[in-house]
Amino acid sequence: MCSLIAHVDNGKVVRVQGDPDHPYTAGFACGKVNRDADLVNSPERLKSPLKRTGPKGTGQFEPISWDDALDEIASRWKAIIKESGPLALLGYAYSAHQGLMNRGLVNGLFHALGSTRLQAGTVCDTCCETAWDMTVGPVGGADPESVVHSDLVIAWGADLAATNVHFWALVETQKKRRGLPLIVIDPRRTRSATAADLYLPIRIGTDAALALGVMHILVRDGLANRDYLASHTVGFDKVEREILPKFPPARVAEITGLPVADIEKLAAMYGKAKAALIRLGEGMTRLAAGGQALRSVALLPGVTGHYGVKGGGALLLTAASCDLNYAAVRKPSGPATSRLVNHLRLGEELLNMKDPPIRALYISANNPAVTCPEVYKVQKGLAREDLFTVVHDPFMTDTAKYADIVLPAASYLETDDLYRAYGAYWMQWGQQAATPQGEARSNFDVAQALAQRMGLTDRIFTLPPHEAAKELFKGATGPAAKADPDKLFAGEPIHIAHDWAGQPFATPSGKLEFHSEQLARQGLPPLPDWNEDPLEAAEAAKWPLRLLTAPGYFQAHTAFSGVDFLRTREGKPCCILHPTDAEARGLEDGAAVRLFNDRGEIALTLRVSDEVQPGVVLVPGQRPTREAVAGTINMLCSDRYTDMGEGATYQSTWLEVAAWPAARQVAA
Template sequence: MKSVRVVCAHDCPDMCSLIAHVDNGKVVRIQGDPDQPYTAGFACGKVNRDSDLVNSPERIATPLRRTGPKGSGQFEPITWDQALDEIADRWKSIIRESGPLAILGYAYSAHQGLMNRGLVNGLFHALGTSRLQAGTVCDTCCETAWDVTVGPVGGADPESVVHSDLVISWGADLAATNVHFWALAEAQRKKTGMPIVVIDPRRTRSARAADLYLPIRIGTDAALALGIMHILVRDGLANRDYIARHTLGFDKVEAEVLPRFTPARTAEVTGLSVADIEKLASMYGKAKAALIRLGEGMTRLTHGGQALRTVALLPGVSGHYGVKGGGAMLLTAASCDLNYAAVRKPSGPATARMVNHLRLGEELLNMKDPPIRALFVGANNPVVTCPEVHKVQKGLMREDLFTVVHDPFMTDTARYADIVLPAANYLETDDLYRAYGAYWMQWGQKAVEPAGEARSNFHVAQALAQRMGLTDRIFSLSPREAAEELFKGSTGPASNVDRNELFAGVPLNIKHDWDGQPFKTPSGKLEFYSEQLAQQGLPPMPDWEADPIEAEEAAKWPLRLLTAPGYFQAHTAFSGVGFLREREGKPFCILHPEDAAKRGLKDGDRVRLFNDRGEIGLMLKVADEVQPGVLLVPGQRPVGEAVSGTINMLCSDRYTDMGEGATYQSTWLEVAPWKEAAAA
């Protein structure tokens, strides 16, 4: 038995340092690394089962070639040389006939390693193909909103919570998605009595443990933030000195916006009581070091950018951005200033045609001059994750589309592929990691050799690059050598780490020694008034107003959709673990008892969810976890596990107000008893 220090590569802000226990070349147990202060010796309930994930009997063992109709899942084994040669031959033929723009590489975040995630994109950048505008299903809206408000810089260090006297978890279920920050916050509460406030439409585990829980109406976060600002100004709790020295445009917001957000109107918009709004504002205004942990979920709707931008401005009114343990934290990656282009953009044209991540289906069906004729999917599962899933499925059914999927498992997307390649798990790869919800960097070495004939994303990108005639040096380097390239021309604390310690696998802290939150906006200040937004034709000041298209949808359908991570099946990367599937249960939705009673539905029923875009079937749980008028669907689950379909079949591919992100939460629908005929 040996122990190997590894790094969790799942798409999670914590980037846990882990210990893999290996016996006879097999991972038998995973545990948190006790010598990493942030991971603190424990891992989440999902990652604790990653020995089952890497050893899953459901993993793809060899490369496969399609033998039946697209979507049928009928394949035959082939060799790696056969697979790679066929891919390269098809790509070369397509480039000769239609040019490189007819090819699209579609790789995202199922492997967070900077090598395994980055070099696949580097391959397609160097080939000059169409490029994926990645992250729009996830974080482009919130990042854009943060950048025009605070600037492209990381937020508060979550470990500074030891100096906080108030924590607000705003739209983030920390117990599910940021468990180590949650543990630190709970420890601080136990030590000092620091209160924890949770603002969320769902009564999450975090909400149940909070000192104050505010069940906000979906899409009204900006109104609540403005209501709190109104009270801070009214009660003399605004930090006028901080506002004068470090912010831009608050005077206009104070004069033109805040008067409209009285406690009474804020309560009317948000569904919260005036008493709770007043209580929260008082707690926040009187705190010396209040830390807001911002969740990305509040931005996955029509006015999501305005929502996050407005909440991110709150610490500028109170002055909490200027103190240790105060401010706001969304993401930290922007302050890890590595030379990512060395891996992601080794060569190729400076610009190329872009394909929005969330509109894959639309572009597969309608993009012209040239149409997309070849698709490579790695570390993602668009048949489940993209909105308008029916479009994605229809696009992938095109006989003239040559599709390659590189994945450890036969996903819903892989079933449509012409060639399926077995992918290595993170426990089987060497890579460099940096957290996006904390200030840590670590080299993770592979614990075991890849199962079967699996190969890493990095290895496959290099093999295809060589077959396609690319000569960039990065395509011949080892993962360690390629990682060294990231430090050439890099700046900031990440560039100054001890390279010997780093590549020995020691977790290294890369936090900035900030005297308060820095701002990297054009003005160098926190921008209540954004000229960048004004030039884009967007409201330059924070505000809240109802969206007319949302209002029209709400008039047609009685329930609003809320999607959130599942506790044991956050997304399909965990689908290969039978234990976790059983813990989560069959794909389900949650309805408030009042709404269930109106429809004659009871707990455990099979139900039909439907709107103009289609219908799916899920199991029903009846609980007051959500408010009346809301339907909650936790996690993203494979089509085959549900009664029928997957939830994103009912979501539109409409954009958010900023960042061209996905609007999952701007979905209205109805629920009724499931009938077999409904699926016909």
Template sequence: MTQDMIQQENGIFPGVCPLDCPDTCGLLLHKENGKIVKVTGDPDHPVTQGAICNKVRNTAHRVYHPERVLYPMRRVGAKGEGAFERISWDEAVQEITARYKGLIEEHGSESILPYSFYGNMGILSVDGMDRRFFNRLGASRLKQSICNSAGSEGWKSVMGFNGGTVPEVTVLADVIIVWGGNIVSTNMHQVVLAEKARKSGAKVIVIDVHKNQTGQWADWFIPLFPGTDAALAVGIMHIMFRDGMVNEEFLQHYTLGHEELREHVRTYTPAYVSSITGVSAEDIEKLAELYGRAQVSYIHIGNGLQHHDNGGLTVRSIAALPALTGQWLKRGGGASKSNGGYNSMDSDALERPDLRPNPEARTINMNRIGEALAMTEQPIKSVFVYCSNPLVVAPDTERVREGFAREDLFTVVHDLFMTDTAKYADIVLPATSSFENTDLFSSYWHQYIQLQEPVIP
């Protein structure tokens, strides 16, 4: 089937959106004369049902963009200049191999660091074969914590695993709270489901620090001061305990620590919480009443509110709210931050840590790459970058730039385009687009795993 799809010059073929987005849409790829000329949504996908965003609709332009890197290249100018010469794959592989052998012999295998995230969400490409290679090499490990680690830990501390309410049943909620997420721009199919609920009488409440598109779409937008979301959640709890809106039977049977929580929130009166959050005491009372008295309530927790020094505790506080009302017993009730736990893979089978000659190898936090590249003890001597662009995304940009500008740092960048980071590389390798590969894609929102087979060579 795979070869048939590649070889057929014309037709419509199934595809998957590879982007780091919760929706993970099913696609239809339209080919004419061997090229993808149009990308549309797959109406048969059980959740995304044919609707896709403009970014994905224009993916073919990215695949065939004239600036796409097509050949291996070697740097011929100063780091950062972007001056390269074309070389063969054999030359590129031989140079990388020789440099790595030398570094391992002189500085040890942990002097080599892979740096990646999810420019492509393929399970085989980005969570499998790459990890196997760097495990077998004995390279330093990378802590991939740039996006949602704090919130995930906060959620799991309440729920135990990385999953909550599944999307399809949220249409049954009569109160939907979107807390710290601009889902009109970042999770469009959850908006579609919320609209269905709204047509059945549901109220949509958005809590955020500024009135983005999702705030404008809401029935009620509640602005609050940055970093004060946990205080608002605890203030809601205070009113729910005070006014008997909690499900005592659920708390007794299914929770731990509810007695201590009840005592802890006593001091978080509406007036006190208002002074912290900037939300009026009257609105805090109204919000608690709407949420606490709802028959079926759902909270959609976004990523934005975890990007503070209290981010984990913030998500932990919000995640506790559905337990107080026993919403987990109701179809459509509860909350979600990420549902990736439902699609968990056997990571050991994918990544093969058993191949590693140094099981106790150090771990470098990707957020601290600038600091790590400045280390003089056990220095990093090579970075292999793929599916990420640290000079743009990593904190402390100037320090990151200084690190990648080191003349003694051997850098390989494997990408579709000459990124800011690639301009500092010694070797640039061309990457394939997801439509050229066999891969599996899971979602961290819905529960479907999708197969992508090559559609173009």
């Protein structure tokens, strides 16, 4: 989350830049956000509410007024509630708008209505967050700005240059100033990896084995910090006795595909460092045993004691340390519990949920027809003629084409809101910079308008954004609660890091938990471990290539697809094969190729590159289906859950790649 300055001329955003006075954003933004003036002014923006006139999925609409649209929505919802109860409604809002008001109040609307609720984030971070919580506790990790004190940085499954550019800038600065060594562990040779002092191209899904192998070497070589282990951790004796003997370097090399010498070098560099900082990526957890992967890596700083040293430890996310009263916006009233729909199983539930079935769907700030696994199911569910669907979005997305009513949404630059970073310890009020394009209205505004039409009387549905934001601070704790309201709402960045006294642990034991009783009570392995997943092994025996998905540098997801410049910079939706795999299939760079497995087929443009290993097919970014030769990659991914957190398992996908027939290329 970046601190930005928007340059405005006659109510129009003409340029966006990083705030040069902000200690972390430091005057620059990534290549994507730098084009946000183009995004907000895109000619592809929706300008008015629309009502469907043709079959679902065809994108045939006619303009209607806001009053007519909101009246019809409320009327249809009231009729459905009368016939089937509020559980027949599902609100589906997620993260395309990161403001706490605009993201939170849509969920607050459906919470107050007593509807079926979205178990949000499972497509993204619930697995890694659950694993972190079971290990460290629901608390933020290391402050990225403490890297000035680090003597080693490990980017483990995190392409810093693509997704964490301000931390990457700090690392680069420290490398130049004092030779700070960088290790990158990633299945893809990323831009970050090319700058590393040691790059380890790990086999997908084997991160836990590597972490446990490093622990094995640390113990073998006397590099474990026994004092720290004794005073700040629980269960390491069991790991040392029952788990580590299974992971000597030779076996870890066999599992991970890494040379023994590189594994030994990694362990020696880490064990001898005084303040090593591990930046954890979420991608390693988007597979069957993702929770075990995150747990194993997050435990490493406990073996060396780096959690107790400034500049050391691990960072996954920081948001858990921003202790605001989120319920004031997200849960203003309504029953404490309700029926849940897992974010990644929208298609399954639209097709099969009963008693009552989902009869009305409201989607805001998300594009499930691209982002969810089992996209064929999602499309089939959205195509139901008896499903009343409303989509609130700045653009005509793949999902919006299935809607009965489409509402034009304001972007973050056209709204007032409060933001708290999730990769750094900062909070800031973001002032509306420009008048919304056309008739666009904010998520917050539309949630309030619908709440009033539905007869909800909660005070939060009557407050302007800055007054609603003040509700978050009633009952809040920690540094965020101490923010000066005058400075906050004037737009001053507020630093919300705790006074540093070592990594805090918010587990039941109050310590770093190598052995987790919470996991044991859930019937899950309480100790970190690595075992081959039997379903993955069966898929690997059937299909020769494993899928790797990663953010594109200019098209991380479809929220940026409205900027033609960024689409051009990223290039056509593609898959990337190692030259050995391409040659074996008779495929050439630039060709249209067919990706397929038991769930279906899609077609993308092929790039041939040794940035991936043999046996891997990389698909960068999530792109609208209209941009690809045919389809979108999540059509091939199952809606199977991760081992913990009920998250998505995109990387547990196996498939084959072949030529896309010329006749079908013409048809496409």
